[in-house]
Amino acid sequence: MKRGDFTNLANDYAKYRPSYNSFVVKTILNSVGKEFHSIKAADVGAGTGIFTKCLLRAGLKNLVAVEPNDDMRIRGIECLGKNMKFLNGSAEKTGLESNSFDLITMASSFHWTNTQLALKEFDRALSEKGVFCALWNPRLTEKSVSENEVQELLSTKFKVSSRVSSGLSGITKELKEILTSSGIFNSVKYVDAVDVVNRTHEEYIGAWRSVNDVQFQLGKEKFEEFIGDVEKIITKREFVEVHYLTRAWIASK
Numbered sequence: 001m002k003r004g005d006f007t008n009l010a011n012d013y014a015k016y017r018p019s020y021n022s023f024v025v026k027t028i029l030n031s032v033g034k035e036f037h038s039i040k041a042a043d044v045g046a047g048t049g050i051f052t053k054c055l056l057r058a059g060l061k062n063l064v065a066v067e068p069n070d071d072m073r074i075r076g077i078e079c080l081g082k083n084m085k086f087l088n089g090s091a092e093k094t095g096l097e098s099n100s101f102d103l104i105t106m107a108s109s110f111h112w113t114n115t116q117l118a119l120k121e122f123d124r125a126l127s128e129k130g131v132f133c134a135l136w137n138p139r140l141t142e143k144s145v146s147e148n149e150v151q152e153l154l155s156t157k158f159k160v161s162s163r164v165s166s167g168l169s170g171i172t173k174e175l176k177e178i179l180t181s182s183g184i185f186n187s188v189k190y191v192d193a194v195d196v197v198n199r200t201h202e203e204y205i206g207a208w209r210s211v212n213d214v215q216f217q218l219g220k221e222k223f224e225e226f227i228g229d230v231e232k233i234i235t236k237r238e239f240v241e242v243h244y245l246t247r248a249w250i251a252s253k
Contacts, residue, residue: 014048016206021246045109091118135248136167
């Protein structure tokens with residue numbers, strides 16, 4: 001498996017990845033300053049459309065998704081229907097028309113981009129007072145007994161201590177400074193909220209199988225060994241309590 005390549009992960013991604021906190025979604029949309037149904041938005045790096053669906057549920061009518069990976073995009077169309085417009089594009093080259101969008105979002109995907117090129121592209125596509133939002137929904141593993149055991153397993157036995165897409169490290173540590181110093185935005189604000197979800201064993205294992213960075217670091221055989229060890233941990237309990245922290249950086253022009 002190549003780093004950042006979600007080919008062959010699309011089915012597990014669509015089926016088992018969690019959604020995003022509804023309060024944070026509404027906060028993002030309120031920052032645009034328009035009625036939700038009149039917001040023109042693009043969800044970039046949309047994957048299978050998990051966050052795109054959040055925007056649709058909130059009442060957006062003029063919405064397009066942008067995704068570079070064929071498998072993820074095809075699965076997204078299957079999940080959201082053919083009436084949902086999915087473009088074959090990337091953050092660095094979206095294919096979106098210039099000066100047209102009130103809102104551009106990237107959910108759990110901004111860390112994969114060439115940051116400077118992506119921001120330049122978003123500046124081109126956003127309207128004069130447009131908003132860009134990068135958000136993630138990492139797990140607070142220390143708050144769950146099962147999750148804490150799994151995290152300990154990952155870091156001690158399998159020596160994986162760094163997660164590029166965790167949403168708690170990497171680019172998120174300096175994201176406010178990156179957005180502020182870009183010269184594109186007049187303000188940057190941060191919002192977060194926690195959802196506690198009881199996941200079945202199937203859902204929990206399925207979510208791990210949708211992850212790229214751990215599979216890339218471990219390789220196929222070691223990853224299957226890791227999954228086997230995780231199954232032993234979670235079968236001690238009826239379900240896995242997972243704390244999802246939705247974190248959003250909202251940058252306004």
